[in-house]
Amino acid sequence: MGEFLKSVGAACAFVAALAGGVASARDKAPLVLEPTSQWHLDYADDSCRMVRIFGEGDNKSVFLIERYEPGDSFFLLVAGEPLKASRYADAALRFGPGGHEWEGPIQPANFGEYSPAVMANGMFLVTPPGFHKKGKEKDSDLEKEEEEEAQPPDVFGQRISPEQEAVISWLEVRRERRRPVRLELGSMEKPMAAMRQCTDELLTHWGIDLEAHRGLSRAATPATDYTRWVRSSDYPVGLIHQGAQGIVQFRLSVGADGQPTQCHIQKSTRPEGFDKAVCKALMRRARFEPALDADGQPIASYWRNTVHFIMP
Structure with missing residues (x-):
């Protein structure tokens, strides 16, 4: 029963050693996909979702990030035919230039008309200060994932500056021996500013004193x-x-x-x-x-x- 349930914090990510197949994909020139839509921001009651479409025809892909509270981390989904790989293949995600990197095993998933999908929880555009890996522990009731843990933020939930976000302009996805896929995001400064405005509004809808929380x-x-x-x-x-x-x-x-x-x-x-x-x-x-x-x-x-x- 201990393998049935896994609990993952908001600032956590699954981490695993990449198989040689993913590493070998680094030697291939990436398939570069330009945006074919504007950013779409969805203000929901309990989350903020930002979506953009890239590529056309068989290369059409979707990029989505979702936040459930103020902060730097987010849920990430990238989906489309260019990401096709073997079942349960490992994947690697990298924001650039000089952004956050993630790698780990991916279970197959779909996202509407887009398939397959690569998903990761606890992603960042830029690796926050003090971010480090914790060792894996187990007990009889719950197997804990390897966690990524950070120092408390100076401002409630935020350690990455708008200036750092402005530099990030692409995301690269690698899967097994497939050709890497690069999404040309453009500067992420304005999209992330809109996302912060949305998550700030979430707190007010929940009856939380936003200003008091900025100074916790x-x-x-x-x-x-x-x-x-x-x-x-x-x-x-x-x-x-x-x-x-x-x-x-x-x-x-x-x-x-x-x-x-x-x-x-x-x-x-x-x-x-x-x-x-x-x-x-x-x-x-x-x-x-x-x-x-x-x-x-x-x-x-x-x-x-x-x-x-x-x-x-």
Whole structure:
């Protein structure tokens, strides 16, 4: 059962050694795809999504980033025929020039008319200061992913400057022995500024004091081991029998006393049974050291994370 469930933080990413096939793709000139649409920003109740289309015909591909709170990290999806590779092939993603790099195993996925899709959680345009890898640990109830951990930000959730974002102008994707694909994004300064405006508005919709949070002396912090709040035993039995898997993005409202007051599902692949299992477990087990404002006074805040329900 320990392999059924994996919990990944908002600033975490899956990391694994690349197979030789991906490395060999570096020697091939990339397929360069120019944008064929404008940026489209979707202001949802619990997330901010930015999408742009690249290439034409058989090379038509989509680039998507999504954020669920203010900060530097985001969920990334790139999908299209040029990314086709063997099932469960490794992938490598690199923003440039001089941006963040990610590599790891990719499970096959589709995104509407676009297939296949490469997805990564906890991505950055630029590697934040203090970003480092933690070693992998395991326990009987929950297998922890290798995590990427960063120092607390100077400004609430943000360490990467607009000047650094402005330099980033492309994303390169490598899969197995396939030809690398490069998306010519253009300067990311204005798109990321629009994304920040959207995530700031999210907090106000949630009833969070945005200005007080910009000056937090401490964010809401788990008081116990958060990797044990949702356990393999919480995997709905009926969904195990169906072989169902799912990803649940959630947010907990946290009171000034450190107690969770409400569980919100921000994004879920469903079935709905996963959503109910996550919230039931979190409201029963989650406990926090409350957020503190600039004067060190406890204030209402939130904490968010992702749960992956994965069959072995």
